[in-house]
Amino acid sequence: MTLENxxxxxxxxxxxxxxxxxxxxxxxxxxxxxxxxxxxxxxxxKLTEFMTSTKVQxxxxxxxxxxxxENMDKATKLFSNMINAQENEILIGGSTSINLYxxxxxxxxxxxxxxxxxxxxxxHEANISPWRRLEEVGARIVEWKFNLQNHELEISDLExxxxxKTKILAVTHCSNIVGSVNNLKKISEIAHRYNTIVIGDGVSxxxxxxxxxxxxxxxxxxxxxxxxxxxxxxLLYGKEEILKELPxxxxxxxxxxxxxxxxxxxxxxxxxxxxxGIHEYFDNLYKHHFNESNSSTLxxxxxxxxxxxxHEEVIAxxxxxxxxNRKDIILIGKNKISNKxxxxxxxxxxxxxxxxxxxxELVSNKIATRNDNFYAWRCIRDLGLDINDGVxxxxxVHYNTEHESIKILEALExx
Ligand SMILES: Cc1ncc(COP(=O)(O)O)c(C=O)c1O
Numbered sequence: 001m002t003l004e005n006x007x008x009x010x011x012x013x014x015x016x017x018x019x020x021x022x023x024x025x026x027x028x029x030x031x032x033x034x035x036x037x038x039x040x041x042x043x044x045x046k047l048t049e050f051m052t053s054t055k056v057q058x059x060x061x062x063x064x065x066x067x068x069x070e071n072m073d074k075a076t077k078l079f080s081n082m083i084n085a086q087e088n089e090i091l092i093g094g095s096t097s098i099n100l101y102x103x104x105x106x107x108x109x110x111x112x113x114x115x116x117x118x119x120x121x122x123x124h125e126a127n128i129s130p131w132r133r134l135e136e137v138g139a140r141i142v143e144w145k146f147n148l149q150n151h152e153l154e155i156s157d158l159e160x161x162x163x164x165k166t167k168i169l170a171v172t173h174c175s176n177i178v179g180s181v182n183n184l185k186k187i188s189e190i191a192h193r194y195n196t197i198v199i200g201d202g203v204s205x206x207x208x209x210x211x212x213x214x215x216x217x218x219x220x221x222x223x224x225x226x227x228x229x230x231x232x233x234x235l236l237y238g239k240e241e242i243l244k245e246l247p248x249x250x251x252x253x254x255x256x257x258x259x260x261x262x263x264x265x266x267x268x269x270x271x272x273x274x275x276x277g278i279h280e281y282f283d284n285l286y287k288h289h290f291n292e293s294n295s296s297t298l299x300x301x302x303x304x305x306x307x308x309x310x311h312e313e314v315i316a317x318x319x320x321x322x323x324x325n326r327k328d329i330i331l332i333g334k335n336k337i338s339n340k341x342x343x344x345x346x347x348x349x350x351x352x353x354x355x356x357x358x359x360x361e362l363v364s365n366k367i368a369t370r371n372d373n374f375y376a377w378r379c380i381r382d383l384g385l386d387i388n389d390g391v392x393x394x395x396x397v398h399y400n401t402e403h404e405s406i407k408i409l410e411a412l413e414x415x
Contacts, residue, residue, distance in 0.1 A: 042280040146178070170201070316346065321336070
């Protein structure tokens with residue numbers, strides 16, 4: 001069977017997520033995945049195992065502690081393999097917002113008065129305010145604005161504002177409102193011509209397929225693990241050659257122990273270990289579909305990404321199509337996903353009802369969603385929308401079904 005013929009076995013996928021059988025959540029169609037995803041049983045098991053037998057201070061010689069430490073290291077190692085990074089290029093922190101704040105603090109010493117930093121108006125605030133804050137040390141902030149007609153960040157506009165003065169470029173891989181996938185590889189290529197450090201926000205991208213970091217060639221990249229089927233943690237990748245030059249923000253005597261020293265403290269141990277469960281889940285998903293287990297982690301992830309994006313196209317395109325064809329609705333971003341150029345994160349507003357009214361009505365139809373600016377308030381403002389009412393957002397991942405998409409269409413038709 002060729003890869004083209006293999007389809008995601010959605011029943012298998014859903015059988016791995018206890019939330020679909022839980023009395024509280026089982027009757028709901030869950031479309032708030034860009035807010036945070038459900039977790040597979042593997043993650044819950046790893047968390048329980050850690051809390052039951054190894055919840056002690058790690059890295060001592062007695063077995064409970066030794067195993068705790070080994071599993072913490074294993075979690076980081078597995079994740080570095082999944083995204084094609086080195087183990088010493090990965091930092092696990094409490095959230096993407098915290099990670100980016102800590103990173104901006106570390107990069108501060110490289111900024112001199114008159115240096116420029118490019119931020120966008122399409123990003124979530126987590127990848128804007130830590131960089132705007134560097135005005136304090138004399139940085140000039142330049143905004144890369146999205147095209148108001150198609151809501152896209154145009155590379156040609158970046159080329160007009162980037163220069164040898166640009167020290168940092170902070171840009172989202174995929175907007176949590178517009179949904180478009182920005183060409184980070186191309187963006188990095190342009191930025192590196194000017195020795196500009198690229199900070200990619202992968203929070204809305206990674207739930208739809210883990211990125212190959214080395215291919216993107218970004219300098220830093222971050223995503224929230226609680227949106228990629230894990231606990232409330234976030235991953236920050238940094239190129240080793242830059243990480244090792246960053247100042248120690250941890251205890252003085254730890255100097256030299258990068259990347260550990262970038263964060264003022266360590267991650268939550270039990271949650272870190274439960275990340276092994278995400279790897280297990282994807283490994284099982286691979287075995288289930290491809291009936292072999294000898295490929296490298298990266299090859300497995302690459303094939304799974306294709307399976308996932310094909311499924312996401314099937315479930316999201318009918319909803320995009322419906323919204324796009326309604327005269328009383330304004331759909332944000334592209335009206336179709338093709339070749340993974342858009343995430344199934346679908347935002348819209350109505351010309352007749354507030355976003356709040358629509359999301360309440362969707363909720364009363366047992367569709368879990370919400371309206372908001374989702375902290376991308378500059379994007380909402382520049383789209384000419386009310387930043388308090390925001391958009392209605394229906395965000396899907398691979399465990400959503402075609403049947404659920406039909407439920408959305410029926411509910412929207414009724415509303
Ligand atoms: C695109 C994007 N970037 C950053 C963040 C911030 O992530 P965290 O909640 O881990 O700080 C979010 C959260 O929704 C997001 O959607």
